Amino acid sequence: MIGGSVTVLAQWTGTEQDQFMAMLKPWADETGVKVNYTGTRDEPTVLTTAIAAGGASLPDVAGIPGPAQMAQFAKAGQLQDLSTALDVDTYKSQTPQSLVDLGTVDGKIVGIFLDVSAKGQIWYDPKVVGDLSSSAPKTWDDLQTLITSNKSKATAPWCFTVESGAATGWPATDVLESFVLHTQGPDYYNDWWAGKVKWTDPGMKADWQMLGDMAANSYGGSNTILTTNFANAGDPLFTTPPGCLFLHQASFITGLGQFAKETKLTDYNFFPFPSVDAQYAGAVEGAGDLFGMFKSTPQSQSLMKYLVSAPAQQLFVQGGEFLSANKGVANYPNAMNQALGSLLANASSFVFDASDQMPTEMQNEFYKGLVNYIKSPDQLDSILSHLDSVQASAYSQ
C-alpha cells in the first residue's frame, strides 16, 4: 500500500478514457492510490500555460502531445528523469529501440509510449475491390494498375479530407509523410523533420506533387477535402455507388465516422502503404501517446512503472482501441489489430510522425501550407519557399 493520490492529465475522453481508467484500476486497488484524472483535448495549451506560470499547477503525470514538446519540457527542466521510476533494463528489453530513443532527451529517459499506432494504411471495401488481404499491391505502380482496373466502380479513386478544427491540415501531413518515407527513405525523412532538408528540395517538391495528384483524384475535389471533417473521410467508401475506392489513414479511423458502423474484414480492410522505392519497402510510420512525469512522488513513480508493464499494456489493448509499445503484448482482441501489431513488429524501419516532431511553429505552418496547396495548387513554389523561411527561424534554440 502506498496510499495518497496522483493527478493525471491526458487527452482521452469518452470510451478511450474508460479504457484508460480500466487499465489503472488494478494498480489503484493494489496500491490504494486515488487517481485524479483530467481529460482534455487542449492538453498542449494546458501544459504550456502551467509551465509558463511556474509549474505549480502541473499534474504529477501527463500525456505529452509529441516528441517536440517533450524535448521542450525536458530542456526546461520540467520533466523528471524516469530512471528512478522504471526498471530501465526491463523497460529497454521490452520496448523497440526506436521508441526508447524517441523518449530520451540528452541521455535521460523522460517519456514512455503508453500505446503506438501504425499510420499510413490504405483502407478499402472488399465488397467493391475484392479481398486484397493476400494480394495487396506491393508497389505504388501496382496500386495505380488496381485503380485503373476498378475505375468504373466509384466516383473517384481516392477519399481525402483534412478538416479538423484548429488543427485543419494534419491529415494531409500524414499523406505527405508516407510519400516522403517511401520515395526518399527513413534517413531523409528524419533529416527533414529535424530541419536539415529544405522544403524547396526537388525530392520534397516531387512528394508534394504526388499529394497534389491524389487530391486532384479525390472525391468532391478541393472544396470537399477542405470542408469535410477527417472523421468522415472514409464515409464515401460505403455509399452506393461508392464515392471512392481507397482511403489513406491511420488505424484509428476504424473507430470514427461510418467505419464505426461497419464490420471489420467484411465491410472494410486495409493493406500497408505500398513501396515506391523498393529499397525502403517495409518502412512504417507510426505515432503514439507519450507519457511523462512532471512531479516525482512515490505515487507517480509507481504509476509510471505500472504503465509500461506487460500486464497493464495487455489490459490496455484488450478494449480494441490501442496497440501496445510493449513487445511482450501479442494477444490482440481481433485479427485486424493482430495484423496491425505484426506490421509494427516486423517493420524494416520505424519512424515517428514527422509533423509531430517539428517545432510547433513549423508544424502549424506545415498544416497551413498543405491547406493552401490543396486550395491553390499553382502556389506550390511560394508555399514551399515560405516554409523554408519558417524553417530558418523555427529551429534556432
Added chain:
Amino acid sequence: MDPRLPTAIIVVVGIPAVLVGYILATEQVLRAFPERLKPRIRPWLWLAPALAFLIFYLIYPTIGTVISSFQDQFGKNWVGLANYAWFFSADDGIGSLVNNIIWLVLLTAITVGVGLLIAVLVDRVRYESFAKSVIFLPLAISATAASVIWLYMFAYQPPGHAQTGTLNAIVTALGAAPIAFMPTSEFKFNTVMLIIVTAWVWTGFAMVIISAALKGISTELLEAARVDGANEWQVFRNIIFPLLLPTLTVVATVMIITALKAFDIVYVMTNGNFDTQVIANAMYTWMFTNGNFGRGSVLAIILMLTVIPVMIFNINRFRAQEAIR
C-alpha cells in the same frame, strides 16, 4: 462534511469582515494626519486595494507584454524591432489587421444599422416583446455553439449529392452550384460570412439598447412634430435620430471593440485558414500554439494600440456628457 465547506464559510464571513476591518484601519491611520488633510487622503486609502489589483493584474502584465515584444520567442534574448518588422511583412500580421478593419466597418454597420431598423419597426407592432426576444436569443448562445450551428448551415457536399447544409440546400434548389462557404476567399467572401455570423449574435444586443432609448423619447415631442405637419420620415430624420445619436455612439463603440477583439467564431470556424486570420486569433496561435512569446506579444500590443483610440473617444464623450449634466 464537504472539504470545501470551511472555505465557503471563510469566503462568506471573512471577506466582509476584512473589508470592514480595512475601513476601520484606514480611520486609525488617518488620525495621524491633521484634520485639514483627512478629506484629501481618505479617498486614496479607500481606492488603494482596487488600485493595487489594477496595477497587479493590468499595468504589470501590460509592461511585461511590451518587454517581451522586444525579445525572442523564448523571452531570453533582445531582438530589437525584429518582431515588429515581422508583423508588417507576415500574413498573420498585417494581413489580419486588414481583416480586422473589414470586421470593424462591416460588423458595426450591420449590427447598428439592422439593430436600429428592427428597434424602430417593432416599436410599432403589438407582438414587439416576442419579436425582440427572438432576435435577442442568439446572444444567449455561446460563441462556440453559434459557430458550430453555422458550420452546419454552411456545410458543403459535392455537386450532384444531397446537400446537408441549409444554405447550400437553398442554393442548389434554386439551380445554382453549391458554394464552399469557408474556403472561398475571393473578395473576402469567407470573412464577410464570418462577420454575418457574428452580426447574427450581436444584432439583438444593439436592438435592445436602441429600443430602450427609443422608449425614452417623449411622445409629446413626436406629437408636436406631427401636428406641425412633419411626415414620418421627417420625424425619424429630424427628431428620433438626433435624440438616438448618443445611444448609437455607445452601441457602435461596443461593436467596434467586439470587432477588434474577434476571436472565438474565427477560431472555431476557420482558425484563420483561407485568409480569414484576425489579430486576436493570430495572437493566440503565436503565443500558445507556436509558443512564440515575442510575436504573440507584438500582436497583443497592436491589438491594444488599435483599441486605445476607441477608448479615448469613449472617455471624452463620457466626460462631455457629464459636463452637460
